[in-house]
Amino acid sequence: MTLPEFLSEGWFEALAAALARLPVEEITADAPDAGLALGQLITEVPGEAGGANGEVRFTIVLSRDGSALLVRNSTESADVTLVEDWPTALAIVSHTASLADLLGAGKIKLRGNSNALVSAGGLLSRVAPLLAGALGYREAP
Numbered sequence: 001m002t003l004p005e006f007l008s009e010g011w012f013e014a015l016a017a018a019l020a021r022l023p024v025e026e027i028t029a030d031a032p033d034a035g036l037a038l039g040q041l042i043t044e045v046p047g048e049a050g051g052a053n054g055e056v057r058f059t060i061v062l063s064r065d066g067s068a069l070l071v072r073n074s075t076e077s078a079d080v081t082l083v084e085d086w087p088t089a090l091a092i093v094s095h096t097a098s099l100a101d102l103l104g105a106g107k108i109k110l111r112g113n114s115n116a117l118v119s120a121g122g123l124l125s126r127v128a129p130l131l132a133g134a135l136g137y138r139e140a141p
Contacts, residue, residue: 006093007042007049007056012072018131019060019068035063036120039078039112044086062123079116083109 004010039059049056059071059078075081084092088107091097102108110117117124 006090007045012058012070015060015131016070019070022066022068022127022130035061035065036080036116036123037061037078038117038120038124039075039081040089041075041081041083041111042086042089043083045089046086050086062120062127064123068127075111078112080110080112080114083111 004014037059038061039057042056043054044050045054045056057073057075059075059081060068061071061077062068071077084102084107088097088102091102091107092099097107099108103110
């Protein structure tokens with residue numbers, strides 16, 4: 001399977017399709033978590049993907065009922081937003097560094113309600129591998 005280039009139109013289309021196909025039963029089974037709107041702001045994005053200001057913004061909305069959707073070009077509805085630069089975003093996608101390590105090193109900043117991120121940890125742990133698989137990425141070691 002050929003992976004679409006990260007943050008390309010094809011990548012966003014694949015992400016939206018993967019979100020629409022999430023198996024609701026697997027996500028909501030025994031899940032006490034509330035939903036989460038997780039925003040992403042990536043700075044210093046090169047080329048056309050970064051637009052005029054070199055930024056890409058999007059939000060993944062994960063509902064408690066297992067439904068999910070992608071909101072492009074905005075983080076306004078996000079409970080919490082991860083903010084990182086282009087090299088850090090690539091490290092996350094390629095699994096060359098862990099999210100926890102990057103947060104600890106200050107490479108990723110959190111904006112908004114960080115408690116919402118912690119509260120939805122179970123939901124995220126179920127959704128992340130499903131999305132990675134749907135997008136054709138290998139799991140993190």
